[in-house]
Amino acid sequence: MREEPILQVKNLRKQFGTGCVECREVENRKLEKNFCKSCGTVYACQDISFDLYPGEILGIVGESGSGKSTMMQCLYFDSDVSSGEAFINTSELEGKNVFELSSQQKRAIRNHVYGMVYQNPVHGLKMDFSSVGNIAEKLIAAGNRNVAEMEATSRRLLESVHIPLHRMKEEPRNFSGGMQQRVQIAKALSNNPPILFLDEVTTGLDLSVQANVLDLIKKIQRDLGISMIVVSHDLAVIRMLADRTIVLLNGKIIEEGLTDQVLEDPQHEYTQQLVYSLL
Amino acid sequence: MKANTHFAFFDEGSKKEIRRAIMKAVAIPGYQVPFASREMPIARGWGTGGLQITLSIIGKNDVLKVIDQGADESVNAVSIKKMVHETTGVELTDRTEEADIIQSRHRIPEVALTKDQIIVLQVPTPEPLRGVEASEYVTKRMHSEDDYSGVWLMLFEQIMKYGKTATTADHPVYVNHRYVMAPSPIPRFDNSKMHQSDALILLGAGREKKIYAVPPYTDVKSLAFEDYPFTVEAFEDKQCHLCGSADVFLDELIDHHTGETIHQCNDTSYCMEQLNKVEKAEVESSYA
Numbered sequence: 001m002r003e004e005p006i007l008q009v010k011n012l013r014k015q016f017g018t019g020c021v022e023c024r025e026v027e028n029r030k031l032e033k034n035f036c037k038s039c040g041t042v043y044a045c046q047d048i049s050f051d052l053y054p055g056e057i058l059g060i061v062g063e064s065g066s067g068k069s070t071m072m073q074c075l076y077f078d079s080d081v082s083s084g085e086a087f088i089n090t091s092e093l094e095g096k097n098v099f100e101l102s103s104q105q106k107r108a109i110r111n112h113v114y115g116m117v118y119q120n121p122v123h124g125l126k127m128d129f130s131s132v133g134n135i136a137e138k139l140i141a142a143g144n145r146n147v148a149e150m151e152a153t154s155r156r157l158l159e160s161v162h163i164p165l166h167r168m169k170e171e172p173r174n175f176s177g178g179m180q181q182r183v184q185i186a187k188a189l190s191n192n193p194p195i196l197f198l199d200e201v202t203t204g205l206d207l208s209v210q211a212n213v214l215d216l217i218k219k220i221q222r223d224l225g226i227s228m229i230v231v232s233h234d235l236a237v238i239r240m241l242a243d244r245t246i247v248l249l250n251g252k253i254i255e256e257g258l259t260d261q262v263l264e265d266p267q268h269e270y271t272q273q274l275v276y277s278l279l
Numbered sequence: 280m281k282a283n284t285h286f287a288f289f290d291e292g293s294k295k296e297i298r299r300a301i302m303k304a305v306a307i308p309g310y311q312v313p314f315a316s317r318e319m320p321i322a323r324g325w326g327t328g329g330l331q332i333t334l335s336i337i338g339k340n341d342v343l344k345v346i347d348q349g350a351d352e353s354v355n356a357v358s359i360k361k362m363v364h365e366t367t368g369v370e371l372t373d374r375t376e377e378a379d380i381i382q383s384r385h386r387i388p389e390v391a392l393t394k395d396q397i398i399v400l401q402v403p404t405p406e407p408l409r410g411v412e413a414s415e416y417v418t419k420r421m422h423s424e425d426d427y428s429g430v431w432l433m434l435f436e437q438i439m440k441y442g443k444t445a446t447t448a449d450h451p452v453y454v455n456h457r458y459v460m461a462p463s464p465i466p467r468f469d470n471s472k473m474h475q476s477d478a479l480i481l482l483g484a485g486r487e488k489k490i491y492a493v494p495p496y497t498d499v500k501s502l503a504f505e506d507y508p509f510t511v512e513a514f515e516d517k518q519c520h521l522c523g524s525a526d527v528f529l530d531e532l533i534d535h536h537t538g539e540t541i542h543q544c545n546d547t548s549y550c551m552e553q554l555n556k557v558e559k560a561e562v563e564s565s566y567a
Contacts, residue, residue, distance in 0.1 A: 103424055146505045
């Protein structure tokens with residue numbers, strides 16, 4: 001018996017531009033990093049494949065421009081893929097390439113299966129709606145039409161992310177960055193999604209708040225068994241959270257393995273550089 | 280030089296285009312059909328959407344009634360009536376029963392409409408999702424994908440803030456179980472009149488360049504949460520100080536001399552009708 005992955009990604013490709021004779025062939029394209037100098041096409045993600053198992057945290061590291069966020073956007077259907085497949089292991093979606101579903105079906109996946117925490121809370125929250133409303137939005141989208149129920153759920157979630165309840169009806173724009181981020185996490189968790197995406201969640205937060213948010217994420221994983229994909233360029237964050245890690249460079253996976261293994265004994269030249277440049 | 284205006288102001292090409300938009304709107308209940316809103320001799324936002332519909336569908340034998348928030352004699356209603364009359368010569372009326380076409384700003388008359396009538400509503404903001412999404416491109420997609428969580432969220436926010444849904448007018452409705460529609464800023468009191476209406480309901484937004492419709496005998500359901508059912512404005516124990524009607528939409532007025540609060544029918548022609556009935560009864564009984 002082997003464990004089945006909850007999310008399988010196969011050969012995800014995302015390019016910006018049409019490509020030309022120089023760069024169309026996958027095997028011998030002449031690129032400057034991920035950029036074709038003759039036609040200007042950017043190959044943001046090139047053949048990314050990985051599995052995510054139930055209850056695990058998968059870390060994704062790489063420098064800026066390595067395709068981390070583009071990959072997340074593709075997985076969360078914020079942007080379309082150029083080609084590739086993804087399979088979610090639930091009874092309704094089994095065997096279906098989710099990239100090829102209709103936009104309604106994709107929205108249903110976002111509402112029922114996925115949770116997303118963006119680097120910038122502006123993208124994940126409606127800043128001029130109350131915090132409670134923000135969480136309810138996701139519940140409403142999933143079909144809930146009972147106010148008392150949704151308020152109770154929001155209250156419980158906000159409490160679990162340490163937002164004082166007397167501020168629950170306040171708009172997130174009045175909150176500090178760390179609080180906004182925690183509201184966003186509460187929102188992402190509101191439907192008990194089996195898969196959670198975290199895109200640079202602690203970037204830009206001060207250290208104590210960072211520790212707070214990381215604690216929270218770890219606790220969520222322990223208590224709820226949610227599978228997560230954590231994107232970060234901060235190796236300390238990856239070391240603390242991730243069970244397995246993937247290293248991206250120029251849109252390609254150059255190394256993957258257990259986090260300790262990758263960070264203690266990096267094989268690829270770039271990973272070595274990355275690990276040893278840690279202050 | 281004074282040129283003769285064409286019948287009903289518009290050239291036939293314009294009427295044809297607007298009628299086509301109306302046909303499409305009727306075919307897809309609650310769907311906002313874009314149309315080439317014309318420059319009108321009144322300013323946009325003053326009923327140009329309704330007026331364009333009225334002018335496109337009116338015929339020589341039609342009888343027209345125009346009301347502005349229940350009143351037949353308000354400046355806006357009178358100006359529109361005059362303009363249509365001057366360009367068509369159709370008969371005008373205040374009585375709801377006599378009218379073939381009723382153009383209305385923000386009210387549906389108290390007298391039940393019949394299958395031979397058409398009500399044309401003037402709409403300032405046709406997009407029920409505008410409060411949550413500024414981009415037309417996105418709202419169009421949301422409609423096509425049946426994604427109405429934004430509208431529900433607005434109602435949820437109101438409940439959080441005020442303990443109830445606080446839509447004073449323009450409470451969003453589901454039309455034919457598919458499209459969420461702004462019923463134009465009619466009071467919630469009038470929402471139920473749209474449900475399974477005998478009359479055809481046409482809605483026109485001139486500034487926003489949209490026409491939409493509720494065909495006769497279509498289901499229209501006001502949005503409401505399970506534990507916060509839809510309610511209309513309540514006028515318990517209140518009645519019109521002129522005609523005594525109780526189960527109608529009332530305006531609240533404050534008497535400047537006495538400081539007293541009084542209530543009066545919002546639908547002026549209905550009120551007049553009731554008063555005339557009372558007078559007629561009085562006269563007949565005193566002669567008898």
